Amino acid sequence: MRTKRSDRISPTAHYTGAVWVRNNLSDPRLETRMGRSLYHALKPLNAAARLARQPNLEGLLLARHGILDRMLEDAIKQGDIQQVVEIGAGLSGRGWRLSRRYRRKLTYVETDLPGMTHRKRKLLVAQGALPKRHRVEPLDALAEDGPASLRHVVSQLDRDKGLCIITEGLLNYFDQASVETLWRRIADCLAGFPKGLYLSDLHVGSEQPLAAGTAFRVMLGTMLRSGIHFHYRQASEAESALTHAGFSQAAVSSAADHLAPKDSQLEPSARIVRIVRAVR
């Protein structure tokens, strides 16, 4: 996957977009032709791994996505969060779903590199105008300043309302220095709001998915052209890095610990992904 400004959209973003659609978590128009092909190509491997109670890519994605949804919705329902910025939102349906569910209560800014935001805006607008509080804007997670920076996007939000920043499926494509710079930038931005929450997924080295079985390795190999980084051996190291970056509380827990009972079939996949929940 390219992490620089680019019009090229990564296969992983196409694939995850199709997974959300196929599991009723998104609008069918956010499924691209490439996403559909990848979904069908990986379906037998996912099914075989699921039958053998082994980790699989679709299970991993559904586990992390559902847990991040639930944590965000809990914070919205508690009245802590009224604004969301999602970085690297890709073809995720979360912004689309939640801005319809919480119409007047929530401002949702989905962001990604310009090629992706251009495409996503077109797909969403084809379903009718976006609601006023749902925006799709370009943002480069690696930009320190300028119009494509997090600082700039956040400067347009209401300082009297709580803000949640989300990264999903993004961190493990960046090297450790870039992740920690991004975490500092996120913590700095959240500091200007009455409530500041950061949610993400993260893979840590001690649970490397590459060690999780042949089927899983084949699936990842199909999806990833560039390297994937495992920055921390243990979750505790990631928690220390988050507090060092400026968060007052940080938990990096196994997704398996947060699964709803109805999702127990996702447990083998959930065991190899961590959920980051940090408060500024």
Ligand SMILES: C[S@@+](CC[C@H](N)C(=O)[O-])C[C@H]1O[C@@H](n2cnc3c(N)ncnc32)[C@H](O)[C@@H]1O
């Ligand atoms: C694996 S996809 C995940 C998309 C989405 N979060 C999801 O879970 O469906 C990773 C996304 O990160 C985006 N991305 C890559 N580098 C980025 C950067 N430097 N700044 C912002 N987004 C980036 C890609 O364009 C892609 O849409």
